[in-house]
Amino acid sequence: MAKPKVGIYGFTGCAGCQLEILNLEDILLDIVGAIDIVNFRMAKSQNDDVTQLDVAVIEGSIVTKEQEEEIKKIRDKTKIMIAVGDCACFGGVQKLTQFQNLEEAKKLVYGDVQMKHAIASPLHSRAIDEVVKVDAKLPCCPMVKEEFVEALKCLLAGKKIDIKPHAVCEECRKNGNVCFFEKGHVCMGTVTLAGCGSLCPSNGYPCEGCRGPVEEANIPEQVQRMRENGLSDEDINRKFRKFTSGAKEFANALEIAKNAQATNAPQEAKK
Amino acid sequence: MNAPANPYMPQMAKITKIREQTSDTKAFEFQFVDPKVKETFTYEPGQFVELSVFGIGEAPFGISSTPTRKGFIELGIRNVGNLTNFIHQMKVGDTVGIRGPYGKGFPVETLKGKDVLIVAGGTGMFPTRSLINYIMDKRKDFGHVKILCGFRSPQELLFKDEFDTWKNAPNTEFLLSVDKGDETWKGNTGVITTLFPKTTVSPESYAVIVGPPVMYRFVVKELLARNIQKHRIYVSLERKMQCGIGKCSHCVIGYKYTCIHGPVFNYWDALDLQEAI
Amino acid sequence: MILAKISKGNIPEFLKRLMASYEVVAPVEKEGKFAFSPVSDPAKVRLDYDTTILPPKQFLYPPEEKLMEFKRDGSAGKETIDTTKRVLFGLHPCDIWGIQILDWVFDGKFPDPYYRARKDNTLIVGLNCTSPRNEYCFCQSMGTYTVDKGYDIMLMEEGDNYMVHIKTDAGNQVIRKSSDLFTEVSAEDTNILSKDLVDKKMKAKFKRKLDTRNISELLDFTYGSPVWKEFGDRCLSCGACSYVCPDCYCFNVKDKLDLSLQNGERARTWDCCLYIDFARCAGGHNFRKDKATRLKMRFFHKEKSFVDDYGRPACVGCGRCIKACPAKIDLTEIFAKLRGV
Numbered sequence: 001m002a003k004p005k006v007g008i009y010g011f012t013g014c015a016g017c018q019l020e021i022l023n024l025e026d027i028l029l030d031i032v033g034a035i036d037i038v039n040f041r042m043a044k045s046q047n048d049d050v051t052q053l054d055v056a057v058i059e060g061s062i063v064t065k066e067q068e069e070e071i072k073k074i075r076d077k078t079k080i081m082i083a084v085g086d087c088a089c090f091g092g093v094q095k096l097t098q099f100q101n102l103e104e105a106k107k108l109v110y111g112d113v114q115m116k117h118a119i120a121s122p123l124h125s126r127a128i129d130e131v132v133k134v135d136a137k138l139p140c141c142p143m144v145k146e147e148f149v150e151a152l153k154c155l156l157a158g159k160k161i162d163i164k165p166h167a168v169c170e171e172c173r174k175n176g177n178v179c180f181f182e183k184g185h186v187c188m189g190t191v192t193l194a195g196c197g198s199l200c201p202s203n204g205y206p207c208e209g210c211r212g213p214v215e216e217a218n219i220p221e222q223v224q225r226m227r228e229n230g231l232s233d234e235d236i237n238r239k240f241r242k243f244t245s246g247a248k249e250f251a252n253a254l255e256i257a258k259n260a261q262a263t264n265a266p267q268e269a270k271k
Numbered sequence: 272m273n274a275p276a277n278p279y280m281p282q283m284a285k286i287t288k289i290r291e292q293t294s295d296t297k298a299f300e301f302q303f304v305d306p307k308v309k310e311t312f313t314y315e316p317g318q319f320v321e322l323s324v325f326g327i328g329e330a331p332f333g334i335s336s337t338p339t340r341k342g343f344i345e346l347g348i349r350n351v352g353n354l355t356n357f358i359h360q361m362k363v364g365d366t367v368g369i370r371g372p373y374g375k376g377f378p379v380e381t382l383k384g385k386d387v388l389i390v391a392g393g394t395g396m397f398p399t400r401s402l403i404n405y406i407m408d409k410r411k412d413f414g415h416v417k418i419l420c421g422f423r424s425p426q427e428l429l430f431k432d433e434f435d436t437w438k439n440a441p442n443t444e445f446l447l448s449v450d451k452g453d454e455t456w457k458g459n460t461g462v463i464t465t466l467f468p469k470t471t472v473s474p475e476s477y478a479v480i481v482g483p484p485v486m487y488r489f490v491v492k493e494l495l496a497r498n499i500q501k502h503r504i505y506v507s508l509e510r511k512m513q514c515g516i517g518k519c520s521h522c523v524i525g526y527k528y529t530c531i532h533g534p535v536f537n538y539w540d541a542l543d544l545q546e547a548i
Numbered sequence: 549m550i551l552a553k554i555s556k557g558n559i560p561e562f563l564k565r566l567m568a569s570y571e572v573v574a575p576v577e578k579e580g581k582f583a584f585s586p587v588s589d590p591a592k593v594r595l596d597y598d599t600t601i602l603p604p605k606q607f608l609y610p611p612e613e614k615l616m617e618f619k620r621d622g623s624a625g626k627e628t629i630d631t632t633k634r635v636l637f638g639l640h641p642c643d644i645w646g647i648q649i650l651d652w653v654f655d656g657k658f659p660d661p662y663y664r665a666r667k668d669n670t671l672i673v674g675l676n677c678t679s680p681r682n683e684y685c686f687c688q689s690m691g692t693y694t695v696d697k698g699y700d701i702m703l704m705e706e707g708d709n710y711m712v713h714i715k716t717d718a719g720n721q722v723i724r725k726s727s728d729l730f731t732e733v734s735a736e737d738t739n740i741l742s743k744d745l746v747d748k749k750m751k752a753k754f755k756r757k758l759d760t761r762n763i764s765e766l767l768d769f770t771y772g773s774p775v776w777k778e779f780g781d782r783c784l785s786c787g788a789c790s791y792v793c794p795d796c797y798c799f800n801v802k803d804k805l806d807l808s809l810q811n812g813e814r815a816r817t818w819d820c821c822l823y824i825d826f827a828r829c830a831g832g833h834n835f836r837k838d839k840a841t842r843l844k845m846r847f848f849h850k851e852k853s854f855v856d857d858y859g860r861p862a863c864v865g866c867g868r869c870i871k872a873c874p875a876k877i878d879l880t881e882i883f884a885k886l887r888g889v
Contacts, residue, residue, distance in 0.1 A: 030807040149807075157809050158360070159327055160353045162802075166823050169786035169874070174611035174818060176602045178579045179788065181874040190784045190874050216824050218784045218839070221875050264781070277627050278658040279615050279814075304622075325618040325625065326805045326812045330830070352830025366622035484833065511829045513801060516658035519819070520798040521826060523845065524835075526853035531657065545771050546841070 004054035004156065007039035009074060011060030011067050012094065012125065013087035016142035018042045018059050024145050031149070034156060053078040055155060058134075059143075061087040061094060061125040068131055075132040080155060082136045083128045084143040090212055090246030092141075094125040098245065127246050136161045140196055141210040141243050147195050163195055165215035168207050172198035180206045186229045188239060191217035191249075212244035219249055223257035278516050281323050281368025282308050286361055287343060292429050295350045296394070297359060298335065301369060302343045313338050316401035317376030317507055317535045321515045322346065323368035324361075328354045331512040331530070333398035334372065335430075339408035344369075347397035347429060373515040374534050377402045377479055377505060385477045386414040388499075390490050392421045392463050392482025396429040398507055398534075399481045404433075407440055417444045417470060421463030421482070424449050425456045446470060467493045474498035481507040487548045491538065504538035508547060550720070551733040551741075552712040554703075558729040559710070560590035565726050566635050570671065573607050574637040575600055584636070595638050595703075598681040599866060603794035604636050604643050605650060608666045611791075612817045615662065615801070620810050628813075629665045635722075638675040638703070641695035642687045642864040646794025647672070648698040652858050653797055671718055674699040678744070679752040684867025686756040686880060692864040694749075704741065711741050756867065758880045759887060764855040767848055770886045779882055780840025782875045787820035789869035789877070795850065795862040796820070821846050847879070 010018050022043055024031065035055075038048040056078040062068055075081060083089045091098075097105040102124060128134050138147055138161075151161045164170075168189035172179070175198055180187035188209035189201060200207050213219075226236050233254055240253040249256065288300035303309040314320075314334055323329035330352075336345035350359045358367070379402070387406065391399040406413050418437055422428050427449070438445040446466045448459040459466060463486065472478075478499055480490050487506055494504055510522035510529040522529035525544030527536075541547040554562065566572050567588065575582045575597040582597035584604050616625040639647075647667075654663035677693065687693040695702075700719030703710040711733065714720045723730055790796035800819040805812035819826065822842045827835035836842045854862040863879070870878045 027807060034807050034809075150804075153805050153807060153809065156807075157326055157805055158357060162353070164800075164823075165825050166820075167784065167786045169784070169788050170791070170820070170823075173602070173786075173788050173791035173872070176578075176583055176606075178581050178601060179872060179874060182581075182871065183579070187874075190786045214785075216785070216839075218782075218875075221782050221784055225874060260781075277661045279661075280625055280627055283622065283624050323803075323814075325620050325814075326803050326809065328803050329801060329814075349831075351832075355830065368625070484835075509829075510835060511827050514799070517656060518653065518658075518660060518797065519800070519816075520821060520849065521800075521819075523821075523849055523853070526848050526856055545768075546835075546845075 003034065003036040005038050005051055006035045006055045006057065007053045007074065007078070008037065008042070008057045009039065009059065010042060011058065011071065011088070011128075012063045013060030013085060013092060014142075015042060015059070017085035017088075020142050020145040021057075021148065024149065027149065031152065035152070051077075054080065056081045057148075058083050058088045058128050059085050061091045061127060062131050063094065063122045063125050064119065065123070071128060071131055080135045081128070081133065082138060082151065082161075083134045084138045084148060086139055086141045086210060086212070086243050086246075087125070088128045089137040089139040090244040091125040091127040091130070092246070093243060095127075095246045096241060098124050098251075099241075125246075138163075139193065139211045139244070144196050146197075163193070166194045167214045167217075168192045168194045168196065168198050168201070168211070170194045171196070172201045172207075175202050177201050181225065181229075184229070186226050186231060186239065188222075190225075191219060191222045208242060209240065209250065210243040212247045213249040217249055219253050220257040220260035223253055278370065279514075281321065281329075281370040283366055284369045286363050286365050286367065288345075289363060292347065293427050296347060296429060297350075298345055298347045298430070299358070300336075300343050300345045301367065303369070304366070309342060312344070312372075313341075314344070314372035315376030316379060316405045317398050318372040318374050319398070319512070319515070319530075319534065320344065320346070320369050320371030320373065322354075322358070323370075324354060324357055325368065327357045329368075329513075330354045331373070331515055333401070333507070333534070335397040335400045337401050337404040337408060339405055347394065347400075349394055371515065374530055375532065375536075377507070377535050378537075379405060382406075382477050382479075383412045384414060386416070386473050386475055388417045388419070388472055388476045388478040388494075390419045390463065390478065390480045390482070392486045392490075393423065393427070394429070395481030395483070395486070395507070396420065396422075399479065400430050400433070402479060403437060407437065410441060415442050415444070415473070415476075416440075417446070417472065417476070419446050419448075419463060419466045419470075421448045421450070421466070421486075424451050425453055444470060462489070464489050464493050467497075472497045472499065474500075476503070478504045479507075480504065484509070484548075491548070501542070502537060502539045505535055506538055506541055506548070507535045508533055508541065510534075550714040551738065552714060552723060552730040553709050553733050553737060554712055554730050555709050557708075559595070560593075562726055562729050563587070563590035563593060563637065565729075566637070566722065570633045570635040572635045572637055573604065593637070595675060597638070599640075599684070599868060599871075601868075601872075602792060603646055603866065603868065604639055605646065605794055605797075607634060607636060608647065608650065608670065609654070609663055609797060612815055613662060615814045615816055617811070617813045620805075620812070625814070627661070629662060631665055631669050633669050634666070635671045635673060637673045639672060639699070640675060640677050640681065640866075642677075642685075642690075642692045642866040643794055644672060644674050644695045644698045645690075645692040645864045646866070649795045649854070649858070649860075649862050649864070650797060651698075671722065672699045672701075673719075674702040676702055676704040678705070678748040680754050680756075682867070682871075684756060684871045685865065686754060686758050686867060687865035688752075688754040689756075689758040689760060690861065690863055690865035691760075693754075706737070706741060706744065711737065756870075756880055758863075758865065758883055760861065763861060763883075764852045766883075766886060767852045771844075773886060775882060775885045776844045777840045778885075779877055780838065780843045782877055783822060783839045783843050784875050785822045785824060785839060785842070786874060787822055788872040788874065790820035790822065790846070791818060792868040792872045794864055794866060794868075798826075821849065843877075847882070
């Protein structure tokens with residue numbers, strides 16, 4: 001069987017996810033042995049833009065017209081497209097501009113610097129699947145390299161990529177950590193998709209929600225817990241939106257909580 | 272084989288025959304590699320096995336062959352997920368792992384000498400075919416047998432090459448319906464319960480129902496209307512069985528394990544489980 | 549009944565000697581709480597612990613456990629069984645009960661060789677309780693405040709000493725090997741011990757209670773109760789309650805391959821019935837779509853299924869789930885509400 005042809009591309013992001021691939025030092029040679037990387041600008045000097053791809057790995061979000069054209073071209077020649085990292089999966093931190101005026105945001109970041117090229121007229125950041133079809137998403141900031149390898153193996157073996165719809169708490173509890181809520185802190189692990197191995201909580205930091213919402217995340221309960229821990233509405237929005245404001249559950253957490261309360265209120269009154 | 276030291280370890284088996292059934296369903300025949308296992312492996316109609324493909328996974332499948340025909344087992348497999356998709360690409364001669372048989376099958380001893388009504392919808396045909404052919408092979412042991420089958424469309428018929436054998440068997444009635452026919456379809460059209468007015472069901476019958484979750488309630492209603500008592504009705508329930516041996520708990524219904532207390536339940540017991548039907 | 553006595557000062561030396569032939573697992577401090585952990589330094593062992601974050605089940609049934617290794621060449625798989633010699637040291641009666649209940653599940657009709665091998669290679673040293681260890685304990689309600697089997701040695705605190713109940717031959721053998729650390733029990737000692745049991749143990753007041761009378765029937769008749777939705781709405785489906793439960797044992801089985809795709813392993817990992825995909829089939833049909841049904845199912849299984857099958861609920865009143873739940877769901881409150889009190 002011919003080795004599957006893989007292209008690894010970076011759009012708007014910090015390149016940290018691509019770096020994670022290179023950080024797979026111990027097994028990088030095995031990976032290169034199993035797949036044919038035809039395009040990986042970050043790591044290769046000779047890249048092939050013509051060959052049809054079995055798999056395209058996409059990092060970064062789409063913020064310009066030019067990028068939109070480019071990702072469409074990649075999609076056209078690709079069988080399976082995987083978005084890796086929060087920028088590609090959700091639009092990234094840069095998606096926060098959606099809540100304000102883009103010109104003001106630009107000014108806030110770059111001041112009066114005159115910019116050339118496409119970046120002179122950026123658009124709001126978009127996740128890859130807002131532009132083209134994506135077959136699998138591996139969120140996290142940066143992507144989890146072990147999960148990437150597992151996904152690769154699944155594709156090679158003809159298996160579906162299996163990311164369990166469980167909260168970070170699953171891994172955190174299995175690791176025997178003390179719950180941050182028990183310690184009187186707010187943690188986003190309860191509403192965030194597992195798969196990171198509860199990296200932050202296991203190292204003494206509460207989860208920041210960087211893997212985005214878990215399926216059917218209980219947003220109202222989480223908002224309630226955050227309020228009980230003294231967070232203001234502004235704080236709550238910040239916590240939810242930080243990494244994955246591209247996910248509607250996290251972008252609209254307060255509204256979701258409010259609506260749930262409104263639905264439950266008549267029942268409460270009856271009691 | 273029936274009481275191995277490690278119940279999680281599958282026995283290796285080879286695919287010996289593949290019969291296409293529908294666009295997404297095939298019947299696979301397997302034979303165990305170990306001649307001793309091949310010879311001694313036996314089961315009851317209605318039981319299931321755990322089928323694995325190393326590296327891909329493991330899942331339960333109702334056995335559709337009958338223990339009266341030895342040396343192989345046959346499983347009907349619909350391509351609905353990861354493992355089944357993989358198995359559908361496998362060929363004769365490929366190796367899989369099989370462990371089992373597990374669960375409580377149809378109460379063949381209770382059914383002996385009685386009139387039996389079998390109602391099978393869709394993939395519910397897989398385990399019922401085991402029972403039907405078991406009865407066919409021991410025809411004299413049973414009373415009148417009525418088989419009602421329902422499928423979504425004429426393209427979805429399962430084991431249709433055996434329909435004539437069943438139809439022509441002595442003291443046997445075979446009725447077939449599809450939810451939606453096409454221009455070539457001359458048989459009954461409508462959900463499986465539309466077959467009931469076309470026949471008479473003796474209140475002394477025992478009934479076996481296997482089908483999609485939604486089917487049970489409607490069929491049971493028909494049976495109760497024909498004065499078949501609840502304890503004479505048996506249902507085979509489908510849940511997300513995984514370990515098959517009453518540990519992993521994925522298949523628990525109410526307070527029973529589908530994999531060890533079922534999958535075949537007496538309707539009376541199933542009612543007690545509240546969330547069963 | 550065979551009794552002995554060891555002074556508290558001799559416990560570190562006893563632990564040290566155990567370490568020579570066993571992996572010793574004992575309660576140690578972790579971020580102001582306690583955890584069962586393999587120890588190499590006896591000074592770290594904290595027998596004054598209240599409860600641990602995870603129960604000791606992880607050493608008999610780990611969060612992730614390899615079941616077999618396989619090659620994809622048509623050959624049979626190779627089972628992988630852990631036979632590490634281990635001591636679980638300082639288990640409270642509730643946790644010993646917890647293990648006994650796991651025994652019922654993992655033995656049964658199809659004995660689980662992985663669990664059984666670990667259990668057979670494990671020596672259990674209990675530590676008696678004479679009062680609630682914290683505000684979450686409700687073992688008195690669950691009949692697990694005391695335990696009369698399921699351990700090899702039981703330590704009973706008595707002033708500067710531990711009275712030692714040697715329950716099994718395996719327990720006796722390790723004590724005989726360190727006989728210099730133990731002394732004989734005098735008539736006065738047994739007197740004090742029995743008096744203590746009456747005075748302290750029987751008079752202890754547990755604030756938290758769960759009425760277990762006709763619990764199986766109660767669940768049957770409150771199947772449609774709005775209480776389930778009330779608590780279900782709050783449930784985060786995070787799984788914390790299951791993972792910290794001494795008697796939750798649901799698992800998921802998964803195959804892993806290496807990059808050559810030729811070799812791999814099959815492993816089981818702890819799973820939880822509150823997860824959305826727990827009863828969702830390959831075809832997509834979900835037998836328990838909403839949180840309330842899943843929460844109800846958890847209690848049906850633990851408190852009804854077990855009463856029917858084994859005569860007692862699969863809950864030992866350790867209170868870990870109440871403490872661990874980020875949504876503050878308290879099963880004693882659920883059951884009180886189901887009873888309408």
